Amino acid sequence: MELELKKLTKEFQGFKAVDDITLTMSNGVYGLLGVNGAGKTTLMRMLCTLIKPTSGSILCDGKDIFALDGEYRRILGYLPQEFGFYPEFSVHDYLMYIASIKGMRTSIARKRVTELLRQVGLAKMQNRKMKKLSGGMKRRAGIAQAMLNNPKILILDEPTAGLDPNERIRFRNLISELSQDRLVLLSTHIVSDIEYIANQVLLMKDGKISHSGTQEEIIQSVPVKVWSCVVANNEVEMWQKQFKVSNMKTLSDGIELRILSEKSPHYNAKEETMTLEDIFLYYFGEKTGDDYDVL
Numbered sequence: 001m002e003l004e005l006k007k008l009t010k011e012f013q014g015f016k017a018v019d020d021i022t023l024t025m026s027n028g029v030y031g032l033l034g035v036n037g038a039g040k041t042t043l044m045r046m047l048c049t050l051i052k053p054t055s056g057s058i059l060c061d062g063k064d065i066f067a068l069d070g071e072y073r074r075i076l077g078y079l080p081q082e083f084g085f086y087p088e089f090s091v092h093d094y095l096m097y098i099a100s101i102k103g104m105r106t107s108i109a110r111k112r113v114t115e116l117l118r119q120v121g122l123a124k125m126q127n128r129k130m131k132k133l134s135g136g137m138k139r140r141a142g143i144a145q146a147m148l149n150n151p152k153i154l155i156l157d158e159p160t161a162g163l164d165p166n167e168r169i170r171f172r173n174l175i176s177e178l179s180q181d182r183l184v185l186l187s188t189h190i191v192s193d194i195e196y197i198a199n200q201v202l203l204m205k206d207g208k209i210s211h212s213g214t215q216e217e218i219i220q221s222v223p224v225k226v227w228s229c230v231v232a233n234n235e236v237e238m239w240q241k242q243f244k245v246s247n248m249k250t251l252s253d254g255i256e257l258r259i260l261s262e263k264s265p266h267y268n269a270k271e272e273t274m275t276l277e278d279i280f281l282y283y284f285g286e287k288t289g290d291d292y293d294v295l
C-alpha cells in the first residue's frame with residue numbers, strides 16, 4: 001500500500017492551508033506534528049477525499065484517490081477531531097449502526113463489532129450509552145468505528161487531544177497494536193505521542209512538510225547541539241535573548257537552562273541528548289502542546 005502526494009495544495013480564498021506537499025507514505029505509523037493551524041486537518045481531510053485539492057494529486061498505489069472514489073474509501077478508516085455520534089445509542093448499537101452505513105452485512109458486522117470492542121477495551125461498556133462515556137472511551141469507540149472495515153489506511157486527527165495521561169498511554173498502545181500491516185497517519189501537537197509510536201515523523205509548518213524521516217534522522221538534521229547549564233536567576237533573561245532555550249528548571253543554586261546552540265554556550269555547560277521536543281522548539285520556535293507530563 002503506497003500513498004503518494006504530488007505537489008498537493010489547498011487554498012482557501014487565496015490562503016494556502018496546504019502548500020505544495022510532495023511525499024510518499026507506505027505501511028507504518030506516520031506522526032504528523034505541527035502547531036495549531038499548520039494545516040494538518042486540511043491535509044487529512046484531502047487524504048480522506050472529504051475536500052478536493054486546489055491543485056496536485058493523491059495517488060493510492062498509483063491511482064488517483066478521487067477517481068477511485070468508493071473503492072478507495074473501502075480501504076480507508078478515519079477518526080476526525082470531532083466525531084459525530086448518537087448520544088442515546090449504546091456503544092454496541094452505535095458501532096452496528098456505523099457498520100450498516102458502511103454497507104456491512106449484519107452477521108459480519110456483529111462479529112467484527114465484538115472483536116473490536118474487545119480490542120479497544122470497551123467490551124464491558126458495550127451497553128453503556130455513548131453520552132455516558134469518558135473522553136478517552138469515546139475516542140476508543142471512535143477508533144473502533146474507523147476500524148470496522150479493517151482499513152489498509154487509518155487516519156487519526158489528534159486522537160490523544162484532551163486525554164488524561166493513563167488514557168493517552170492506553171491509546172498509544174492501541175494505535176501501535178492496530179498499526180500492523182497498514183498505513184497509520186496520526187496528527188498531534190504533542191511530541192511525546194510521536195516519540196512513542198511513530199516510525200516516521202512529518203514536521204508541518206505553514207502548510208508545508210518541513211522535515212520528514214525517522215526520529216533519529218530528524219534529530220541528526222538539526223545543525224545545533226543541546227546543552228545544560230546553571231545560571232543565576234537574574235541572568236535568565238539575558239541568556240534567553242542570546243540563545244534558544246528549550247527548557248528551564250529551578251534548582252536551589254539557580255536556574256538550569258536547556259540551550260540549543262552550535263557551540264558550548266558556557267565553560268560550565270554540559271552536552272545533553274537531543275530530543276524531538278528540542279527539535280520542535282528549534283524549527284517552530286515554540287514549545288509543544290504537551291498538557292500532561294507523561295514521560
Ligand SMILES: Nc1ncnc2c1ncn2[C@@H]1O[C@H](COP(=O)(O)OP(=O)(O)OP(=O)(O)O)[C@@H](O)[C@H]1O
Pocket residue numbers: 012013017034035036037038039040041042043189
Ligand atoms: N474551510 C476553511 N476556510 C478557510 N480557512 C480554513 C478552512 N479550513 C482551514 N482553514 C485555515 O487553514 C489553516 C490550517 O487549518 P487546519 O485546521 O488544517 O490546521 P491544523 O494544523 O489542523 O490546526 P489544529 O491543530 O488547530 O486543528 C488555518 O489557518 C485555518 O484557519
